[in-house]
Amino acid sequence: MSQTYFKQWVEEKKAKGSYALPPRIDGRNDAIIMVNDQPIINLSSNNYLGFANHPALKAKAIEAVQSHGVGAGAVRTIAGYNDLLETLETTIAQFKGEEAAIVFQSGFACNAGVIQAIALEGDVIFSDELNHASIIDGVRLSRSKKFVYKHNDFNHLESLLKEHRHLYRHALIISDGVFSMDGDVVNLPAMVSLAKTYDALTYIDDAHGSGVLGPYGKGTVAHYNLSGQVDFTIGTLSKALGVVGGYVACSQVMKDYLVVNARPLLFSTALPAAVLAPLNEAFHQLKSSQSLVDQLWENARYFQALCHEHQLTLLPTQTPITPILIKDEAKAVSISKACLKDGVYISAIQFPTVPLGTARLRVMISAAHTKEQLKKAAEIIAHHVHTIQ
Ligand SMILES: Cc1ncc(COP(=O)(O)O)c(C=O)c1O
Numbered sequence: 001m002s003q004t005y006f007k008q009w010v011e012e013k014k015a016k017g018s019y020a021l022p023p024r025i026d027g028r029n030d031a032i033i034m035v036n037d038q039p040i041i042n043l044s045s046n047n048y049l050g051f052a053n054h055p056a057l058k059a060k061a062i063e064a065v066q067s068h069g070v071g072a073g074a075v076r077t078i079a080g081y082n083d084l085l086e087t088l089e090t091t092i093a094q095f096k097g098e099e100a101a102i103v104f105q106s107g108f109a110c111n112a113g114v115i116q117a118i119a120l121e122g123d124v125i126f127s128d129e130l131n132h133a134s135i136i137d138g139v140r141l142s143r144s145k146k147f148v149y150k151h152n153d154f155n156h157l158e159s160l161l162k163e164h165r166h167l168y169r170h171a172l173i174i175s176d177g178v179f180s181m182d183g184d185v186v187n188l189p190a191m192v193s194l195a196k197t198y199d200a201l202t203y204i205d206d207a208h209g210s211g212v213l214g215p216y217g218k219g220t221v222a223h224y225n226l227s228g229q230v231d232f233t234i235g236t237l238s239k240a241l242g243v244v245g246g247y248v249a250c251s252q253v254m255k256d257y258l259v260v261n262a263r264p265l266l267f268s269t270a271l272p273a274a275v276l277a278p279l280n281e282a283f284h285q286l287k288s289s290q291s292l293v294d295q296l297w298e299n300a301r302y303f304q305a306l307c308h309e310h311q312l313t314l315l316p317t318q319t320p321i322t323p324i325l326i327k328d329e330a331k332a333v334s335i336s337k338a339c340l341k342d343g344v345y346i347s348a349i350q351f352p353t354v355p356l357g358t359a360r361l362r363v364m365i366s367a368a369h370t371k372e373q374l375k376k377a378a379e380i381i382a383h384h385v386h387t388i389q
Contacts (some may be wrong), residue, residue, distance in 0.1 A: 002008070003227050008080055008377040009281050012344035014150065016329070016330055017329075017334065018329040018330050018333050018350060019333075019334060020161065020333045020336065020337075020347075020348055020350075022044075022052055023040075023340060023345065024035075024345065025202075026066055026148035028044055028052070028053045029042070029047060029052050029053065029097045030042065030047070030050070030052065030053045030122070030368060031050070031088040031366055031368040031369045031370070032373070032386050033345065035072065035345070037344065039040035039146070039176075039343070040340065040343050040344065040345045041344045041345065041369075041373045041376065041377045042133060042345050042365045042366075043344060043345060043346040043364055043365075043377055044345050044347045044362075044364060045242075045265060045344055045364055045366065046123055046208070046238065046364055047239070047242055047364075047368065048211055048212055048239060048240040048296055048320065048364075048365075048366055048367065049202075049211055049241075049242065049286070049292040049293070049296060049365050049367050049368075050108060050242075050292065050366055050367050050368030051085060051240070051241060051243070051278075051282050051364070052145050052242040053242075053279075053368075054242065054281075054282075055217055056243065056281050056283070056285065057192075057242060057274070057278035057281050057282055058277045058278070060277040060281040061220075061275075061277055061278045062274075062279070063277065064273035064274050064276065064277030064278075065234040065273065065274050067273070067308065068084065068272075068273030068277075069084060069272075069273065069329060070273075070274065071269075071272055072269055072271060072272050072273075073269070073271040074269055074270075075265065075266060075267060075268060075269055075270065075334075076259075076265050076270040077259070077260065077266050079162065079269075079270070080369070081270065082273065082276070083113070084148060084273055084276035084277055085103060085271070085371075086269070087280050087282075088103055088276055088279055088280055089101045089102060089103055089247075091183060091283045091296060092235075092247050092249060092282060092283070093249055093366060094219060095216075095283060095287065096218065096219065096221070096222075096225070096233055096235075097218070097221075097222065097227035097228060098228070098233065098249040098250060098251070099250070099251050099252045099255075100249070100251065100252045100254070100255035101249045101250070101308050102247060102248050102250075102255055102258055102259060102262070102265070103237070103246070103247045103271065104234070104245065104247060104248070104262070104265065105235030105244075105245060105246070105264060105268055105269075105270070105271055106244060106245060106246045107134060107174075107205075107207050107234065107237075107238065107246035108133075108134040108137075108246070109246060109264035109268065110134075110234050110236075110246030110248055110264070111132070111134035111135050111137070111138045111205060111234060111246075111263040112134055112137050112141060112247050112263075112264065113138070113258075113262035113265065114123045114203075114232060114234065114258060114262055115135065115138030115139055115141070115142050115172075115203070116138055116140065116262075116263065117173070117257075117258055117259075117261040117262045117263070118142075118172065118201075118232070118254075118258075119139070119142035119144040120142070120143055120144065120170075120174050121143040121144070122144075122165070122168060122170075123142075123144040123145070123148070123167065123168055123169055123170040123172065124142045124144055124145045124146070124168035124170075124171050124172070125139050125142065125145070125146045125171075125172045125173075125174060126146075126147050126148075126149055126160055126161065126162060126171065126172070126173045126174070126200070127139055127146060127147070127148050127149070127150050127174045127286065128148070128149060128151055128152065128155055128174070128175045128179075128186070129148050129149065129175075130151045130152075130174060130176065130179050130181070130182065130222050131174060131176050131205070132176055132180055132205055132207065133353075134150075134204075134205075135174055135176070135205055136348060144168075144172070145164075147160045147164060149177075149377065152175075152184065152186060152187055153317075154187060154190040154191065154194060156196075157191075158193060158194055158310065160199040161194060161200070162198075165198045165199070165200070168244075170188075170200075170201065170202045171198065171199065171200035171201065172202075172203055173191055173194070173195055173200050173201070173202050173203065173207070174203040174204075175188075175190050175191060175203070175204060175205070175267060176204070176205045176206075176207070176208070177204045177205060177206035177207075177209035177213070177219060177220030177221070178206070178207075178208035178212065178213065178220060178318075178321065179184035179208075180207065180208050180210040180321065180322060181321075181349060181353060181356045181360070181362065182210075182315050182316075182317065182321070182323060182353050183315065183317025183318060183320070183321030183322065183323060184221060184315075184316060184317060184318050184319075185213070185223075185318045185319065186204065186220065187208070188204070188220060188221065188224045188226055188230070189224060189226070190264075192226055192230065195361050198365045199375025201232070202229075202230045202232070203230075203231065203232040203234070203329050204220060204221060204230050204232070204233050204234065204250075205234040205235075206219045206220050206221070206233055206234060206235050206237040207235060207237065207239060208232070208239060208319065208321060209223070209239055209319075210235040210236070210239075210241070211239065211240020211241060212240055212320060214298065215290070216286055216287060216290055216293065216295040217235065217240060217286055217290075218226055221233055225250070231250065231251070231254070231302065232248055232254070233248070233250070233251050234246065234247070234248050234249075234372070235248075235249070236244060236315070237275075237279050237282075237338050238288075241279055241282045241283070242278070242282055243275050243278050243279050243282065243288075244271070244275055244368045245271050245275060252362045259366070260346040261349065261381050267290060274350075276306045278287060291342070291348035292367045293367075295367065296320055296365065296367040297320065299320070299365050299367060299369050299371075299374060300319070300320035300322065300365045301365070302371060302374060303322060303363065303365055303369075303374045303377075303378060304317070305372065305376035306375065307324065307363075307382075309324065309377070309378075310381075311382070311386075312381070312382055312385055313325045315360065320364070320365040321362065321363075321364065322362070322363035322364075322365060323349070323360040323361070323363075324356065324360055324361040324362075324363065324381065326348070326358050326360055326385070327357055327358060327361050328359060329350040329351065329356075329359040331389070332348035332349070332350060332360065332361060333350070335348070335361060335381070335384045335385055335388050336348040336361060338384045338388060339361075339380055339381055339384055342380045342384075343376075343380065344374055344376075344377045344380045346361045346362070346363055346377075346381060347361070347362065348360075348361060349361070349362045349384035361381065361385075362382075363377075
């Protein structure tokens, strides 16, 4: 290993035109952000419901700093947990229709920690090929055998289960609920049915489904009316919920096991009060009204219709995630840069986040966007997609 190797790697990527860094944002993350003193329409945030800059959440964060201080002190299994965390876990369990929930420092830490803790030597994992990187890392950290099935292809999964399931002790089927780079949704009824037939546990990462799908944004499992039939539902507290953190909703038995076995809980400091208090407020808001979730979907349908009018090629999304297919990485980066100059921030997503040759501009719609902002953004994006070679 040498630094020269990495220097060369960066230089080669820059020469190809596909080296891209995000802009520095001055101040808050919202529908409009400030970049170099210019207001920019922000289409690159997962702030689905506008909670990241919500006045009620900010007030709770400030209050919590006064009452609880700024740091959690140590890891949860050593320093203990506070009332805010207890409330949050109870609220999440109720919201998800599960017996229990455990909060982690992030969705990434949750996937890495939970999969590693439950899938042991002698077990087998079946994982969708488009699952999130944190699932892939969790699977790598576990000592189980792994099989990857074709994206959302439950015939392929069944053939793998038929061939391999009987050779292992426990089996775990893992899928994203909503696929983050494509916006499509897992065929959960098919997955649950196979899990029953082949005696497997089920694991859904609903980072992009919570706050988006189902009544009151309860998520993919509620969307399919399958509450109580998925063993582990993972979520993040950083996207629709607007702050930071992750969680697993599961049975009380699994909570009892995981709180003393999931390594991020044992070896990494817990979330501070200034994070927990606004999250409790976010759930309160989400449970009290459907209106932000409805607004998000109205905005998404409006923007996706504009994309069709402008003859942009969308990948077959079923959610507010709107991926505009460009294919060529350098072209996607050039369009993203040109859009930013014209007042629209939309990031170019390229390998290894998505397969080579499928570079895309991924538009993330928020309830906080106005129709005028979305209309203007669609015009600017379409202009650059159709003119940049
Ligand atoms: C599907 C999925 N799972 C997990 C994560 C990680 O969540 P967090 O940002 O809370 O670490 C993300 C976020 O990028 C995601 O898209």
